[in-house]
Amino acid sequence: RMNRRVRDSAFGSLLRQEVGYFDQHSVGNITTKLQDDTTMIQSFSGQPIRVFTMTLASVLLGLVISFVFMWPFALLTLAILPFMGFGAVMEMQMYLGEDEGDSADKSCSGGILIETLLNIRTVASLTIEHIKSDEYANALQAEHSGSLKTHVYKGTASGFGQLSQMWGMGLMFWWGGWLLVNQPGKFSFVDYNISMMSLLYALSGLGMAAQGTVDKDKANAAAERIFALIDRESAIDSLSNEGKQSF
Numbered sequence: 001r002m003n004r005r006v007r008d009s010a011f012g013s014l015l016r017q018e019v020g021y022f023d024q025h026s027v028g029n030i031t032t033k034l035q036d037d038t039t040m041i042q043s044f045s046g047q048p049i050r051v052f053t054m055t056l057a058s059v060l061l062g063l064v065i066s067f068v069f070m071w072p073f074a075l076l077t078l079a080i081l082p083f084m085g086f087g088a089v090m091e092m093q094m095y096l097g098e099d100e101g102d103s104a105d106k107s108c109s110g111g112i113l114i115e116t117l118l119n120i121r122t123v124a125s126l127t128i129e130h131i132k133s134d135e136y137a138n139a140l141q142a143e144h145s146g147s148l149k150t151h152v153y154k155g156t157a158s159g160f161g162q163l164s165q166m167w168g169m170g171l172m173f174w175w176g177g178w179l180l181v182n183q184p185g186k187f188s189f190v191d192y193n194i195s196m197m198s199l200l201y202a203l204s205g206l207g208m209a210a211q212g213t214v215d216k217d218k219a220n221a222a223a224e225r226i227f228a229l230i231d232r233e234s235a236i237d238s239l240s241n242e243g244k245q246s247f
Helices: 002-016 019-024 027-069 071-096 109-118 120-126 129-145 147-182 189-211 216-231
Strands: none
Touching: 002 027, 002 216, 027 071, 027 189, 027 216, 071 147, 071 189, 109 120, 109 129, 120 129, 147 189
16 A cells, blocks of 8 residues: 555656656656656565564574474574574575666666667767767776675675585584484484474575565665655646636
8 A cells, every 4th residue: 555655646746747857867767766666665664574574483483393303403503593594695695696786777887778779869860979878888887896896795795605504504414413423312313304404494494584675775765766756846737726727
């Protein structure tokens, strides 16, 4: 319902804008702002509850089952759970990928390229090919300036995530084997498998839940764009009842 109200308010604000507003904003940018930004706001307002419930149920159920069948093993896993949880999140991001941006955004190189090619006749008739070429080159330069730092950061985070996962699982195997060898009558191999698998599935649920979350910064940016559109006053408001009326 909130998403519908935001969409109605944004569309009503678009209908109030003067014609010059649509000369400055392309149709692709307007439709993206009306659809994707409102969906981002709706996802950010509803997904935190779903993610919190999913994560809490996954971790608590896995820990309870692990403690019931092999409590010393569960204690060790509880200590390394934050590191392995971080590794699971990094692994999900590596396999499923991340949204690197929307090509409909006119400020990015892809948006400039698409807009220029779709309106190539207008560009050629106005002889602004060199302007569009300079805009595209500047956009590429702006994207390239931070790409190395971004890739180094993502590669380091992904590598540390896999490292924490592998070392954590190795420590779990060693500790479980030590318990089976030194306390053969207290714990069985079946207890060890159930305890370990319940924790691994809990970590998998934690990673999937974190992957489905919406970036807070992106949601805030989407909200700012939507409400800037809603609050914008039109120079010529065709839906306003103010002024003289002729009957």
